[in-house]
Amino acid sequence: MKLITSKMAILAVVFSAAGPLLADESAPIPVRNCTWCHGPSAQGFSTAPRLAGQRDQYIENQLLSFRSHIRDNPYSKQYMWPAVTNLSPQTAHDLATYLSLLPPKAAGDGNRELAAVGRMIYELGSPESNIASCLVCHGPNAEGVREIPRLGGLAYSYLKSRLEQWGEGFHAAAGPMPRIASKLSPNDIEALASYLSFVEYESFE
Amino acid sequence: MKVISLRLALQAAVLALVFSAAGRADEIGAAAFSKSELQAKLEYCKTCHGLSGQGYRGYFPMPRLAGQQPKYLENQLRAFIERRRTNPVMFNVAHALSPSMVAALAAHFRELDPNPIGGAPKEYLALGKTIFEEGLPEANVPACSACHGPEAKGRDEIPRLAGQLFPYTVKVLMNWGKERGLGSAKDTSAIMVPTTHNLTQLQIDAIAAYVSRLK
Numbered sequence: 421m422k423l424i425t426s427k428m429a430i431l432a433v434v435f436s437a438a439g440p441l442l443a444d445e446s447a448p449i450p451v452r453n454c455t456w457c458h459g460p461s462a463q464g465f466s467t468a469p470r471l472a473g474q475r476d477q478y479i480e481n482q483l484l485s486f487r488s489h490i491r492d493n494p495y496s497k498q499y500m501w502p503a504v505t506n507l508s509p510q511t512a513h514d515l516a517t518y519l520s521l522l523p524p525k526a527a528g529d530g531n532r533e534l535a536a537v538g539r540m541i542y543e544l545g546s547p548e549s550n551i552a553s554c555l556v557c558h559g560p561n562a563e564g565v566r567e568i569p570r571l572g573g574l575a576y577s578y579l580k581s582r583l584e585q586w587g588e589g590f591h592a593a594a595g596p597m598p599r600i601a602s603k604l605s606p607n608d609i610e611a612l613a614s615y616l617s618f619v620e621y622e623s624f625e
Numbered sequence: 626m627k628v629i630s631l632r633l634a635l636q637a638a639v640l641a642l643v644f645s646a647a648g649r650a651d652e653i654g655a656a657a658f659s660k661s662e663l664q665a666k667l668e669y670c671k672t673c674h675g676l677s678g679q680g681y682r683g684y685f686p687m688p689r690l691a692g693q694q695p696k697y698l699e700n701q702l703r704a705f706i707e708r709r710r711t712n713p714v715m716f717n718v719a720h721a722l723s724p725s726m727v728a729a730l731a732a733h734f735r736e737l738d739p740n741p742i743g744g745a746p747k748e749y750l751a752l753g754k755t756i757f758e759e760g761l762p763e764a765n766v767p768a769c770s771a772c773h774g775p776e777a778k779g780r781d782e783i784p785r786l787a788g789q790l791f792p793y794t795v796k797v798l799m800n801w802g803k804e805r806g807l808g809s810a811k812d813t814s815a816i817m818v819p820t821t822h823n824l825t826q827l828q829i830d831a832i833a834a835y836v837s838r839l840k
Binding site: 595599 | 665672673683713
């Protein structure tokens with residue numbers, strides 16, 4: 421009940437923030453713009469990630485990094501750079517809070533046969549190949565924390581392309597991921613993305 | 626007399642054998658990795674422990690290794706393998722390291738000296754300093770500085786605490802006997818169980834905050 425009330429309060433904040441912008445026809449409407457690519461309940465599609473249940477500090481950080489062009493992945497450039505140009509820091513903050521409280525669903529669209537291998541890499545890394553454990557930063561249930569994103573349940577193709585793009589030099593300023601992901605083989609990436617797509621939001625609170 | 630000297634001779638012979646064997650193992654170990662392999666392993670350690678070994682706050686706090694005592698690092702890496710210290714991730718990490726690699730890594734981290742990463746609460750620094758320097762005699766808690774040194778730099782198997790991550794030190798102080806000092810009574814960590822078990826949460830926070838700011 422408490423959660424619902426606070427959610428309603430935040431919704432009110434977001435929509436009231438959108439209110440004044442509606443009056444000004446040249447300005448974008450924050451929430452409706454998000455839904456075009458990320459879906460009406462923010463569950464995402466294969467290329468635009470799920471935002472529902474994502475960590476608020478992470479969302480806010482990413483919105484800022486689109487704005488400062490630090491996150492320069494192909495789709496980020498094409499879609500997110502223009503999308504955030506008129507976003508005020510306060511609206512970015514309110515949006516992040518709102519999205520983080522939406523209940524998420526796991527995509528479950530990876531290769532089930534690779535999930536066990538992916539889980540092993542996620543939990544323990546591969547010390548012989550100098551591949552670090554993902555769990556130590558992203559959490560036992562891939563739930564993320566603070567500015568570190570929740571990975572559990574994201575779409576296979578989104579996870580795969582992000583992991584590939586770290587190795588290709590995109591989003592290079594966002595340490596330590598570029599160095600970690602560049603160690604992963606194509607097989608490792610497929611396995612990790614598969615495993616993570618199935619992780620349910622058990623610990624979603 | 627004869628018996629004693631025979632025993633001594635035997636002991637000497639065994640010792641000589643042990644040392645020559647250890648010497649040979651070390652020689653083999655020294656040649657067992659190249660400069661680039663060491664570089665790759667260092668980069669691997671720094672993925673989690675920070676580019677300058679300053680530590681990193683992930684889901685779990687990854688401890689600062691910069692300036693750490695080499696003997697402490699070597700002992701802890703052995704402790705992971707021998708299950709005196711439980712940590713499934715570090716168990717695997719430690720398993721992939723040869724003794725000579727461990728020595729090389731420890732020597733490297735010893736020389737690093739980045740600033741502490743900060744982020745600790747500032748309310749109880751004075752209390753932390755008092756406990757660190759004088760202990761809590763009425764609660765039977767000795768001064769931390771007695772073993773860890775007046776500047777918290779540590780010595781041999783006793784770790785440096787200066788600049789250590791606040792949440793890491795808090796977790797360690799709350800977890801003695803669950804995570805460390807297991808298995809063998811000889812583990813140097815075992816001494817920390819009776820040393821810390823009278824500390825309150827506030828006192829633990831105060832100590833961890835104080836040492837986290839020391840350079």
